[in-house]
Amino acid sequence: MELRDYQQDARESIQAEWDKGIKKTLLVLPTGTGKTIVFSKVIEDRVKKGERVLVLAHRGELLEQAADKLEKATGLKCATEKAEQTSLGSWYRVVVGSVQTLMRESRLERFQKDFFDTIIIDEAHHCISDSYQRVLNYFEDANVLGVTATPDRGDMKNLGSYFESLAYEYTLPRAIKEGYLSPIKALTIPLKLDISQVTQSAGDFAAGQLGTALDPYLESIADEMWKVAKDRKIVVFLPLVKTSQKFTEILNQKGFHAAEVNGESKDREQILEDFNKGKYNVLCNSMLLTEGWDCPSVDCVVVLRPTKVRSLYSQMVGRGTRLHPGKTELLLLDFLWHTERHELCHPAHLIADNEEVAKAMTKQIEEAGVPLDLEVVEKQAEEDVIAQREEALAKQLAEMRKRKRKLVDPLQFEMSIQAEDLSSYVPTFGWEMGPPSEKQKKTLEKLGILPDEIENAGKATKLLERLERRREQGLTTPKQIRFLEGRGFQHVGTWSFEAAKKLIDRIAANGWRNPPEINPKEYRPES
Structure with a gap:
């Protein structure tokens, strides 16, 4: 199987981390970009070295999918460690294992502690839980690869407590730009849904209360969906099975062809197949389809399960x-959720790393009244946020000039080169x-x-990497x-080294004064 460029880069980066002695590393790929294919190829590399590999997952379907993709991509077959099935005695070098089965002490003790050389964790955002940690701590000398589609800062902070590095990340915007995933347009439906009385449970909104809070709005939501999406193939995520059934x-009644699936559905496979074939154009579910289910023809997602957890939100949209x-x-339909807290995930959070930018994007989408392309909105929001920051920075720089520093403040440098990723950087790993x-x-x-303003080693590393890259690209120092x-010129960080040098030479030749024919606020070097 021929890997795409980013998949091959990911494969090599993972092996490089292990070669460096970093035992626990992460791979981040958006839903739909082939994470199972990548880790299958990583498994093939390890098996060629004579290693034994364990693939850990929390659901039977994910194990079956992993085994199926592994065989298709590499020809390798797997043994299974799940319920009454055991891999002991099998000559296969790859085992797919259910974490619920392996977490049991009696099951773990059947294996030598060094039985597995490498462990792959599918949907790695689950791995901080006690059940996963029990298995991982038992096989503590194994190399570990966590694979996830959806870490945000909150998730990465959690994952950073276990993993030591991020081997490779392929972002959703890049996947869309390079034509591997569908563009996303977001539309805010002008319905105010009040969930301010819903309490929190385990860091998110309590599903039971959400279902009750949604009930009064279901008719209106269906009407709005008919206006904007009646000709689309829609998946709807709801908080409870009974809410999902009621909404179906x-x-x-409104004219859709809707079906509902849940964990108890006897004919689940048939319903999913019928939806795939077009018998239904809406599929409602109570969080059943967040992982491991694919129907590429879906072109509208409705999230009626508001959440603070970006990994969960991304999983829903990833369908x-x-x-x-x-x-x-x-088409991603969002709603005017009224909540006491402003921590809800919105479409903006799919691509914005920075909370300021996400808020500016959400505001734009809410005010537009028409579907907006997320990437276009992000670009505008970033420019707005940078403009606001520059205003604040101008005051700060005026103070700094009085102190006549010979070194550049990191914030000035970041704003000048328009490096949003640097100015909003938050460390993840220890x-x-x-x-x-x-x-x-x-x-x-x-x-x-000026190094005094740099608080941590991660930020210092990122700055040094950026400075080296700028040197290679021939950009300003x-x-x-x-x-x-300091002489009033704007965004010098976006200029070339040569353009800046020529201008400095002109200023020097003019007795270290700006040439009279140049207005520094309007000056732009020739490209």
């Missing part, structure tokens, strides 16, 4: 991001949270950055930025 009835002939985009090393500080100072922006 309402949708059918509609795959490409399909004739599908031009995924080593990133420690203070910068003396070597890092000296190198930053030598390159013209921090010292050029400080000198020219």
Whole structure:
């Protein structure tokens, strides 16, 4: 099986982490970009080295899918460790194992502690739980790869408590840009749904109370769906089975062809197949279809299970991001949720790393009244947020100039080069949270950055990597930025090294004064 470029890069990056002695590493790929294919190829590499590999998952369907994809991609067959099935005595070098089965002490003790050399955790955002940790701690010397589609800062903070590094990340916007996933358009439905009285349970909204709170709005939601999505193939996520069943009835009364599936559905396979074939155009479910189910022709997702957990939100939306002939985009319907807290996930959170940008995006989408492309909205929101920050920075710089520093403040550098990822950076892994090393500080100072303002080793590493990349690309240095922006020139960080050098030479030739024919606020070097 021929891997795509990013899949091959991911495969090599994972092996490189293990070769460096980093035993626990993460792979982040959005739903629909082939994470199972990538880890299948990683497994093949390890088996060629003579290793035994365990693939851990929390649901039977995920184990079956992993075994199926592994055989298709590599020809390798698996033994199974689940309920009454055991892998002991099998000559297969790959085992797919249910965490619910393996977490039991009596089951674990059948294995030597060094039985597995490598462990792959599918849907790794679950692995912080006690059941997974019991298995992972037992096979403590194994290399571990966690595979997930959906870490945000909250998730990564949790995952960072176990994993030591992020081997490779392929983002949703990049996958859309490169044509591997469907563009997403978000539309806010102008219905105010009040969930302010719903309490929280285990860090998210209590599903039982959400179902009750939604009931009064189901008729209105169905009416709005008919207006904007009656010709689409829709998946609806709801908090409770009874709410899902009730909403299915309402949708059918309105003219949709709707069906409902839940964990107790005897004819679940048949319903999913009929939906796939087009017998139904709406499928309602109570969080059953968040993982491991694919129907690429879905071109509308309705999230009626509001959540604070980005991994859960991304899983729901991920049911509609795959490409399909004739599908031009995924329509994602959002609602005006009224809650006492402002922590809800919205479409913006799928692609915005920064909470300020996400808030600006959500506001734009809510005010538009028409479907908006998420990438276009993000670009505008980022520009707005940067403009606000620049205003605040201008005041700060005025203060700094009085102190006549010879080095560039990191914030000035980040804003000048328009590096949103640097200015909103938050450390994840343990080593990133420690203070910068003396070597890092000296190198930053030598390159013209004031190291005193850099709080952790992770930020220092990112800055040094960016400075090296800018040097290779022939862009301005921090010292050029400080000198020219100190004289009123704008966004010098986006200029080339040569353009800045020529201008500094002109200023020097003019007795270190700006040439009279140049207005620094309007000046842009020739590209």
